[in-house]
Amino acid sequence: xxxxxxxxxxxxMTLLFLYVVLTLGFxxxxxxxLIVTIVLGAVSYLLGDLYLLIKTTNSVxxxxxxxxxxxxxxxxxxxxxxxxxxxxxxxxxxxxxxIALGEYFFHIYVVYKRLAVKKRLKAYMY
Numbered sequence: 001x002x003x004x005x006x007x008x009x010x011x012x013m014t015l016l017f018l019y020v021v022l023t024l025g026f027x028x029x030x031x032x033x034l035i036v037t038i039v040l041g042a043v044s045y046l047l048g049d050l051y052l053l054i055k056t057t058n059s060v061x062x063x064x065x066x067x068x069x070x071x072x073x074x075x076x077x078x079x080x081x082x083x084x085x086x087x088x089x090x091x092x093x094x095x096x097x098x099i100a101l102g103e104y105f106f107h108i109y110v111v112y113k114r115l116a117v118k119k120r121l122k123a124y125m126y
Contacts, residue, residue, distance in 0.1 A: 003074045010049075011041050013102050018095055022077070026091045027039070032080040040099075043046055048103070049110050058111075062104040070096040
């Protein structure tokens with residue numbers, strides 16, 4: 001049940017950030033933002049929050065989220081929206097930075113709830 005709650009928190013956070021950047025900033029439809037949110041949430045929760053966060057620090061995992069978010073938003077955004085490569089890359093870059101900031105605090109929640117068991121508990125804050 002804790003994973004469902006964590007995924008819901010992550011989903012709402014990601015949807016809100018992507019809606020503001022992609023829909024309000026670049027005119028991407030809400031349905032496309034929802035699709036990107038679902039794909040990004042599933043991939044980043046498994047890879048970043050449950051795997052990488054355990055093996056590294058919060059800062060490393062949040063930095064990895066920048067790259068992962070950029071790639072997923074950029075490629076999926078181009079496939080779904082028809083926006084140009086450069087335009088979608090800019091939208092993806094803005095989205096990646098904003099989402100990574102949110103992910104930094106989400107990682108603290110994940111570790112606090114012991115959803116990802118830390119081997120180095122002291123390191124999760126840095």
